[in-house]
Amino acid sequence: MYERILVPTDGSDAAEAAVGQxxxxxxKYGAMIHALYVIDxxxxxxxxxxEQVERLQRGKLDEMPEVKARAEAATSYVAAxxxxxxxxxxxxxxxxxxxxxxxxxxxDHDVDLVVMGSHGRSxxxxxxxxxxxxxxxxxxxxxxxVVDAHEEPP
Numbered sequence: 001m002y003e004r005i006l007v008p009t010d011g012s013d014a015a016e017a018a019v020g021q022x023x024x025x026x027x028k029y030g031a032m033i034h035a036l037y038v039i040d041x042x043x044x045x046x047x048x049x050x051e052q053v054e055r056l057q058r059g060k061l062d063e064m065p066e067v068k069a070r071a072e073a074a075t076s077y078v079a080a081x082x083x084x085x086x087x088x089x090x091x092x093x094x095x096x097x098x099x100x101x102x103x104x105x106x107x108d109h110d111v112d113l114v115v116m117g118s119h120g121r122s123x124x125x126x127x128x129x130x131x132x133x134x135x136x137x138x139x140x141x142x143x144x145x146v147v148d149a150h151e152e153p154p
Contacts, residue, residue, distance in 0.1 A: 041096055
């Protein structure tokens, strides 16, 4: 049923809340996990500046150790949890717009399931801030499991 599971992560508590569920599903189905960190181009423009963003877009992540460290920490967390479950995990870092990049990655890598966390915002805060999980859910034909970071486990 599932052979390739995508776990988008930004290293947040919300993203990490989804990792155990993804690893559990992958172990049950003998699937592999793709851990994906998207360097958000809009956020990078604000915090890094145009020149550094252009370097990122040209694949010069090594020239930005703090950005690279955040990305590696986020994807290596997924890999560590996957290892605990005996699941193969491939780590990926891309630059772009998060929801669009997640959807494109899923299509390009024949992903069967997307498992991602959500901050559980509702109402005005979600409208103003947007929701990457919601944009992915609405913009793909793939099954998406959204794990609420604030929900108590059963």
